[in-house]
Amino acid sequence: METGRRVLLHVGTPKTGTSYLQDVLFHNRESLAGQGVHYFADRFDAHFLAALDLMDLPWGGIEEEATGTWDALAEKVRSVENGTVIISHEILASASWQQAKHALDSLGDSEIHIMLSARDLARQIPAEWQENVKHRSVVTYAEFLEEIRDPAREGRIGSWFWGVQELPDILDRWTQGIAPERVHLITVPPPGSSSSLLWERFSTAFGLDDLTIDFEGIDRGNPSLGVPEAALLREINLAVVPVLEPADYRPFVREFLAHRTLAKRRDSARLALSPSILPWVESLSESWVKALSGRGYDVVGGLEELLVPADLADKPFVDPDTISPREVLDAGVATIDALLQEAIRLRKSEARLEDEVGELRAELEHTRSLVPKQRAREGLERRWWGRAVLKVYRLFRR
Amino acid sequence: MPATPAPTRGWGWAAHLREGGTTPWTSWSEPAAPFTTAHLPGAEMLELLRRLNEVGPSEPDRVDALLRTSPPGRGRRDLPLLGDTETRTYGPLPVDPATLSERELLRAASVLLAEDLLATVETPPRPRRRWSRRPKKSEPDQQRFPYRLVGSPWLTLPIREELERQGRLPGGDGYTVYVLGGPLDEVAAGAWRFRTFTNRVNPWHIWIRDAQWRGWLGPRADLPRIARWWASRVGKDRVEIVTDPALLPGLLGVDSVPGPWSVSAEGNEVARVIGQVLSVRTDLESQRKLLVDRLRPRLEKLEPLVPDAREVGVPPESLKWVETQARAQRDALVEAGYALHGDPDRLLPSGTATQGPDECRALALALSLLAGRS
Numbered sequence: 015m016e017t018g019r020r021v022l023l024h025v026g027t028p029k030t031g032t033s034y035l036q037d038v039l040f041h042n043r044e045s046l047a048g049q050g051v052h053y054f055a056d057r058f059d060a061h062f063l064a065a066l067d068l069m070d071l072p073w074g075g076i077e078e079e080a081t082g083t084w085d086a087l088a089e090k091v092r093s094v095e096n097g098t099v100i101i102s103h104e105i106l107a108s109a110s111w112q113q114a115k116h117a118l119d120s121l122g123d124s125e126i127h128i129m130l131s132a133r134d135l136a137r138q139i140p141a142e143w144q145e146n147v148k149h150r151s152v153v154t155y156a157e158f159l160e161e162i163r164d165p166a167r168e169g170r171i172g173s174w175f176w177g178v179q180e181l182p183d184i185l186d187r188w189t190q191g192i193a194p195e196r197v198h199l200i201t202v203p204p205p206g207s208s209s210s211l212l213w214e215r216f217s218t219a220f221g222l223d224d225l226t227i228d229f230e231g232i233d234r235g236n237p238s239l240g241v242p243e244a245a246l247l248r249e250i251n252l253a254v255v256p257v258l259e260p261a262d263y264r265p266f267v268r269e270f271l272a273h274r275t276l277a278k279r280r281d282s283a284r285l286a287l288s289p290s291i292l293p294w295v296e297s298l299s300e301s302w303v304k305a306l307s308g309r310g311y312d313v314v315g316g317l318e319e320l321l322v323p324a325d326l327a328d329k330p331f332v333d334p335d336t337i338s339p340r341e342v343l344d345a346g347v348a349t350i351d352a353l354l355q356e357a358i359r360l361r362k363s364e365a366r367l368e369d370e371v372g373e374l375r376a377e378l379e380h381t382r383s384l385v386p387k388q389r390a391r392e393g394l395e396r397r398w399w400g401r402a403v404l405k406v407y408r409l410f411r412r
Numbered sequence: 413m414p415a416t417p418a419p420t421r422g423w424g425w426a427a428h429l430r431e432g433g434t435t436p437w438t439s440w441s442e443p444a445a446p447f448t449t450a451h452l453p454g455a456e457m458l459e460l461l462r463r464l465n466e467v468g469p470s471e472p473d474r475v476d477a478l479l480r481t482s483p484p485g486r487g488r489r490d491l492p493l494l495g496d497t498e499t500r501t502y503g504p505l506p507v508d509p510a511t512l513s514e515r516e517l518l519r520a521a522s523v524l525l526a527e528d529l530l531a532t533v534e535t536p537p538r539p540r541r542r543w544s545r546r547p548k549k550s551e552p553d554q555q556r557f558p559y560r561l562v563g564s565p566w567l568t569l570p571i572r573e574e575l576e577r578q579g580r581l582p583g584g585d586g587y588t589v590y591v592l593g594g595p596l597d598e599v600a601a602g603a604w605r606f607r608t609f610t611n612r613v614n615p616w617h618i619w620i621r622d623a624q625w626r627g628w629l630g631p632r633a634d635l636p637r638i639a640r641w642w643a644s645r646v647g648k649d650r651v652e653i654v655t656d657p658a659l660l661p662g663l664l665g666v667d668s669v670p671g672p673w674s675v676s677a678e679g680n681e682v683a684r685v686i687g688q689v690l691s692v693r694t695d696l697e698s699q700r701k702l703l704v705d706r707l708r709p710r711l712e713k714l715e716p717l718v719p720d721a722r723e724v725g726v727p728p729e730s731l732k733w734v735e736t737q738a739r740a741q742r743d744a745l746v747e748a749g750y751a752l753h754g755d756p757d758r759l760l761p762s763g764t765a766t767q768g769p770d771e772c773r774a775l776a777l778a779l780s781l782l783a784g785r786s
Contacts, residue, residue, distance in 0.1 A: 067692060069484070070485060071485050071692065072612055072691050075612070077691050080692055081695060110454075110490050112450070112453075112482040115450055115451070166488075166505060168488065170487065173486065173487050173489075180502055183502050183503040186500075187451075190450075190451065191449075301501055305501060
């Protein structure tokens with residue numbers, strides 16, 4: 015018997031605007047709770063940690079913070095008597111049958127809806143290579159494509175890629191016993207669509223249309239890199255990955271270099287699907303759409319959007335493995351410029367902090383010098399003759 | 413009323429294994445209806461159960477617990493059985509379970525092995541236990557032979573623990589710092605081996621490859637760095653390099669010192685894969701305690717029962733680089749002018765082992781652990 019609790023379990027896929035949705039939910043969690051929609055998260059990556067915990071998935075050391083987080087999240091979900099609860103993280107797409115079952119069981123007698131946002135493979139394949147490069151990988155685009163085409167999926171890249179991207183398989187794993195009308199497939203609109211259309215689809219699917227939501231200050235998140243920028247980042251990885259710990263790589267390389275510097279260069283060529291694998295991807299996409307159609311899912315958007323766009327073959331392809339060094343150099347110069355600006359900013363900040371430390375030290379010294387005087391005054395004030403001495407002293411001071 | 417699922421050969425094999433069967437998949441033909449509402453476990457879990465049944469019978473609850481797990485972390489899983497009723501045109505390719513690698517089966521075993529260790533914790537983890545335990549009173553020998561023993565913890569930790577057990581605490585007036593060295597290939601292997609019990613670490617062949625790429629074997633295998641650090645703290649004249657462990661008893665004023673833990677390369681690999689799961693399931697200190705205090709004694713008991721144990725050794729493709737590193741370390745220590753106990757050339761690689769863990773034997777150890785043979 016189900017309660018009045020509805021759980022929207024968003025299980026993927028990566029690179030489909032999930033970060034933006036999660037940012038909106040996180041920043042509005044208090045106001046949403048007042049409107050009957052709960053997004054239980056005490057930090058922005060709370061559901062990521064819960065997913066790591068659920069899947070026994072180490073992740074560059076951060077997994078230490080994940081211990082017990084899925085069960086804690088599930089407990090909070092079960093404590094809701096009436097209302098909607100949203101859980102969202104894209105890496106949940108890679109959960110095994112057993113892990114998905116454990117997750118579904120842990121949500122108790124909820125009305126569970128499985129939400130899956132999806133984008134066509136022609137965009138997902140290059141995007142996943144970029145994600146690899148933004149996560150310390152030095153794999154070339156050609157090596158990446160070879161790995162994902164290995165039918166045995168024995169490599170780390172191939173097994174992960176299909177785990178989080180193979181839509182019919184993800185839905186099989188996550189819809190164990192869930193009625194098709196409670197499975198919502200949200201497709202990412204094709205290139206050239208209105209920039210707000212994806213959010214409108216999320217909003218409809220998640221039932222957020224009539225709610226008050228504040229979008230101010232929310233980053234659109236996770237921008238893609240151009241071809242020379244991705245090639246440069248891979249070269250940087252070759253040099254720095256052996257010597258940079260993940261905890262340093264994350265803020266300096268991924269955040270500062272990739273997201274805040276290289277992703278801002280919007281004029282360079284965008285990475286596309288390699289023409290050599292286009293027929294294979296077309297055929298695969300068609301087979302997925304065939305497998306998904308007729309299942310009775312609630313499709314927000316259209317299954318045809320998961321097919322490879324018809325005009326893709328006519329578009330130019332710039333190969334990041336063979337791009338001209340001149341273009342990579344341009345991106346490199348822009349990076350050096352940004353690093354210099356950052357170094358100057360940090361130097362100014364350091365000088366300001368040094369000044370503050372100097373001022374605080376002086377204040378501390380001054381305060382210390384006051385302590386004996388204060389003690390003497392307090393001692394005098396406790397005695398009648400002391401109070402008289404103080405009175406005389408104050409008269410003279412005037 | 414939901415339709416009863418049709419019997420399949422896969423479910424038939426799973427039921428056979430659940431009852432303790434050992435028939436390989438390719439020799440199995442009987443179909444059966446599902447015995448649970450869950451999805452048929454992947455080929456990797458079923459093959460692991462078959463191998464476990466070959467070791468000996470398991471309690472039914474334990475078998476079900478195994479079948480409720482799936483291989484953790486990254487990598488393929490939920491593999492369908494080749495030749496079973498599979499109508500899907502997507503998903504991982506079906507496999508003959510007999511062809512799965514030992515590495516995949518070991519990974520499949522790691523969740524239940526980790527859960528076994530976690531089940532031994534009766535109370536919530538307590539605050540961190542320090543490696544050094546300090547008795548209340550210092551012994552006379554402590555004053556006669558005040559010491560600090562540093563270097564690769566794989567070599568020094570068992571000695572330090574034994575000395576402390578005898579009441580010989582590190583430190584004391586004017587203590588001497590002994591930097592225990594050895595052939596660099598063994599010291600490097602020791603650095604990895606220690607991490608398999610105390611942290612999350614890559615497989616040996618990747619660890620040594622990355623070290624070569626980085627051009628550094630890390631802090632635990634960098635003796636000049638260790639010596640320099642101590643020299644800056646206590647003065648160079650109180651730092652001494654020991655290249656021959658046989659000289660240590662005389663220097664420390666004891667009859668003998670213990671060697672490293674009696675754990676093979678495969679034992680390290682088992683600890684490593686369990687550590688991957690524990691790193692998510694518990695905090696680092698509890699992980700260390702479980703692996704060092706609970707798993708290690710069990711492995712030490714099992715080691716003699718599983719033949720062909722290997723030592724961890726630097727593979728031939730990295731040996732030349734390690735030799736260059738070793739010569740540089742030797743020269744740096746000699747040039748720095750530290751007192752030396754033993755021939756400095758003992759720091760050069762011994763080359764006694766040239767491989768990492770044997771995955772087949774590592775799986776055998778894991779199966780013995782699962783079967784409760786220690």
